[in-house]
Amino acid sequence: MTRLSLAALRAAGRSPALDRGALRTGIVHLGIGAFFRAHGAVLTEDAMLADGSAAWGISAVTGRSPRVRDQLAPQDGLFTLTERGPGARPTRLVSSIREVIAGPQDPGGVLARIADPATRVVTLTVTEKGYRIDPRTGGLDLADAGVAADLAGAAPTTPIGQLARGLQARQRADAGPLTVVSCDNLPENGALTARLLAGFADALPAAEGDALRSWTAANAAFPATMVDRMVPATTGSDLDRIEQGFGLRDEGAVVAEPFVQWVIEDRFAAARPGWEAAGARFTGDVRPWEAAKLRILNAGHSLVAYLGLLAGHATIAEGVADDRIAGAVRSLIHSEVLGTIALPEGLDGAAYGDSVLERFANPALGHTTAKVASDGSQKIGPRLLSTAAAALEAGREPRWSALAVAAWMRHVVLAGPELDDPLAGALAALPAGGPDGRTAVPALLRCDVFPPDLAADQRFSGLVAHWYGVLAAAGVDGLSGEATA
Known part of the structure; x- marks a missing residue:
């Protein structure tokens, strides 16, 4: 050599x-x-x-x-x-x-x-x-x-x-x-x-x-x-x-x-x-480009990672090949993000969302769900909570961003002390609760990750609790009964 x-x-x-x-x-x-x-x-x-x-x-x-x-x-x-x-x-x-x-x-x-x-x-x-x-x-x-x-x-x-x-x-x-x-x-x-x-x-x-x-x-x-x-x-x-x-x-x-x-x-x-x-x-203004990337590509990446881990998928490509997970990502992008974001001039949001899923599906990259899921406490704010807040402000139901948050919470609870996150110690100390998340969801919503006004919004917290219960009871199989885009 x-x-x-x-x-x-x-x-x-x-x-x-x-x-x-x-x-x-x-x-x-x-x-x-x-x-x-x-x-x-x-x-x-x-x-x-x-x-x-x-x-x-x-x-x-x-x-x-x-x-x-x-x-x-x-x-x-x-x-x-x-x-x-x-x-x-x-x-x-x-x-x-x-x-x-x-x-x-x-x-x-x-x-x-x-x-x-x-x-x-x-x-x-x-x-x-x-x-x-x-x-x-x-x-x-x-x-x-x-x-x-x-x-x-x-x-x-x-x-x-x-x-x-x-x-x-x-x-x-x-x-x-x-x-x-x-x-x-x-x-x-x-x-x-x-x-x-x-x-x-x-x-x-x-x-x-x-x-x-x-x-x-x-x-x-x-x-x-x-x-x-x-x-x-x-x-x-x-x-x-x-x-x-x-x-x-x-x-x-x-x-x-x-x-x-x-x-x-x-x-x-x-x-x-x-x-x-x-x-x-x-x-002169990067913000529309940055918002599109964070709220479409990065948010989708996180959702695939957390749902993929629950489903036993080792890579992002495996996760997005799962129709249940791909459907959830499409719903997040098309039903929630694109209606609440100002896109940069010349960017077709629907086409960009489709291209993101195509890029995720590239099996040659071997991008692991575990790696993408790491440091979630630092990522879900800019990637997901901004969409949830924008949907609520527009009078929309933040259904799919709440799913992504619930999937992250389920990952936190299942990982416990092994969680790869800078807040791992504090998060692991929170009560896991029963299978429906009646204890875990309120406890996690009180952590520093969530703005107090969003955590206190019953429309958002109710959706997170609903999805947490679905995932805790049936895993990704529970998505099969939910309408997706």
């Missing part, structure tokens, strides 16, 4: 698409994982290839684990992307990552990269829970141990702490303006990142916090984005197949569907890559 690297490529008479000798770092990325490698890193490389620039190499920072550094550092940041499904293109080598820094082990290196004048963009894919949001206030969770340590002056390890201390270092170095681009599935993710950073500044000593807020207001921008590409976890068999086809062993290989989309608010504080040449869409 010969491991992928620049030297191995040269020995094989091959070379990366980008001139690595000329490539300079212009982007720092926090949270390097499979999604960003299959999305932002690819589009950044394509943007540089389109205009001949060498200024947007990526310095990638790992989160809690150094695993990705151990995958990519011996490979000089190189990795392959393999697409699966209709329209898949051949495996390609991606060369836009110049270095990988293990964030917890080298916090000084992270701050130095953010403070470097050559860096003009910081991007993030740290997942919903990485932002350390207080579910009660929507602001920064100051009680989080990592946030508290960052505020106390420890070497920063949380994404918001890294940003705050990095911006302070940038201010001291007089390194110029910077744009922070969140690429996580959160509503108004740019404004959210700015708000959390402001919360960090508010918790600092007054003079220090004032200086950070003032500099940030004058020198930083936080555009909103919507990102879309399904990127399942790479398996050992994936690595073996890619090695056979590519000729070198790639421990950092990623697989993805052919579809890719990136919508970005056109609001930058400094220069940026020409991502539009790679297919990104720049707009």
Whole structure:
């Protein structure tokens, strides 16, 4: 086995698409994982290839684990992307990552990269829970141990702490303006990142916090984005197949569907890559795109995952092949979401919903129901509760979003202490109740996941209780007697 690297490529008479000798770092990325490698890193490389620039190499920072550094550092940041499904293109080598820094082990290196004048963009894919949001206030969770340590002056390890201390270092170095681009599935993710950073500044000593807020207001921008590409976890068999086809062993290989989309608010504080040449869409208002993705694709993904787990389906493709589950997703989209959402101009909501189900059905991705179901307490708010609230406000019955919430609740109760969720301890401590959910549903509705006014609405709580009883008594079989779209 010969491991992928620049030297191995040269020995094989091959070379990366980008001139690595000329490539300079212009982007720092926090949270390097499979999604960003299959999305932002690819589009950044394509943007540089389109205009001949060498200024947007990526310095990638790992989160809690150094695993990705151990995958990519011996490979000089190189990795392959393999697409699966209709329209898949051949495996390609991606060369836009110049270095990988293990964030917890080298916090000084992270701050130095953010403070470097050559860096003009910081991007993030740290997942919903990485932002350390207080579910009660929507602001920064100051009680989080990592946030508290960052505020106390420890070497920063949380994404918001890294940003705050990095911006302070940038201010001291007089390194110029910077744009922070969140690429996580959160509503108004740019404004959210700015708000959390402001919360960090508010918790600092007054003079220090004032200086950070003032500099940030004058020198930083936080555009909103919507990102879309399904990127399942790479398996050992994936690595073996890619090695056979590519000729070198790639421990950092990623697989993805052919579809890719990136919508970005056109609001930058400094220069940026020409991502539009790679297919990104720049707009003055990302919110309609973001709402469509969260409330149609992401909500559907969650519903398939929770119902699929109840039905014993291991993958999303298996789940959506189940007519009972597919029917529920269609009902959620067509009967509930499309009547309560303002779609972006030019997007056919019905066609988009159908395309989402087609993408879910791609068996080559192997996207597991367990993975999609994880961290549900962070996901169901933006994906499902906004639809339920909008339906109630419009005088409609939030029947199908209530089903999705009930399916999540059933998953919480069945998983118990094994629940993969940042609120697992608190949720597992709630009473499970009897088979009809008379205890579990009210208890879960009182947790921090649900806005009090929505939890108190008897139309919503009654539907959730109804569906919980159906699922607890008969599982997904209970859907057979319910009308679907």
